[in-house]
Amino acid sequence: MYFLEHRAKLLDVAAFLDRIDRAEPTSSETDFRHAALMKAIQVMLDGQPQRAKRVLDLLSDAESEIPQSAHGTKGASGAVRSKSGGAT
């Protein structure tokens, strides 16, 4: 049960990574979201329990700072830049 649907999801991730490889880089730096995704994949392979929780923790803002206003900020991106700790 569930193998075929997760086989399909796994192929989606594999194809997504292939697509990134084929794309022309717009910067010499690795996109922080791509770096976070690669770290999340490592979590899934480490054989330890609570993978879903640990992936979510990895993708979470670990900063304690609270900005005054949201003015000028963008919507949630789903991962954090290295200074926030999550995907470092």
Added chain:
Amino acid sequence: MKYIDPHVHMVSRTTDDYQRMALAGCIAITEPAFWAGFDRSSAQGFYDYYRQLTDYEPRRAALFGIQHFTWLCINPKEADDPAFARDVISLIPDFLKCGNVLGIGEIGLNKNTKNELIILEEQIALAEKFNQLILVHTPHLEDKRKGTRIIMDALSASSIDPGRILIDHVEEHTVAEVLDRGFWAGMTLYPDTKMTPQRATDVIEMYGSERVWMNSAGDWGCSDPLAVPKARIEMARRGHQMSLIDKVTLENPKTFLSQSEKFVLKE
């Protein structure tokens, strides 16, 4: 089969959806006030929205035998301007007298800012003053864990019993803390950015069925107003007893919501 969808934004859905939900066994919904997908330009825009939630939408739901209840607030995404937010909050006390209003919600944080937190605290105080239940929105994606903790701290600073507060949109990294601190936890079944029926069922298997409910949060985005019955099917597919399935999709919502004297189901 009967179920309650305790968090769905029907103002953004078609009448067909009410019909499909009724056919799937939905007997009642509760609809929190939320962000319409764009920022409203005046407090008057909220006044009209509250009229829609307390007058028009209950009548549309009743056409299909669904009871409609609601929650009022200014949502966190439009609460980053405190002066504007206070104009909106001043409208709420009069609407709390309406027969289908269960409490204050969905309040919370969006980008975890100090301005949002000030307005969250003021709306917690409003609930405290008028003895209202609270429904909490937690931030999306990378902001969720931090925001959920800030929200719980703000709630714990009030005198409101955590058993009268439901914290929604929990995921695997927030559900344990929410339950450990005595709050109720809501799992939102949303196709891309929140939980799937499969993951929600996993959470019930790992953390139990006490003080937990499921909802669709169906709205103007890619969402599914039939997500709750689909979760029921997922639980049945795994061999869970019907009593457990009914508990998390019918009995638990009844227990929490019945803390408001306005929540009375027609039998």
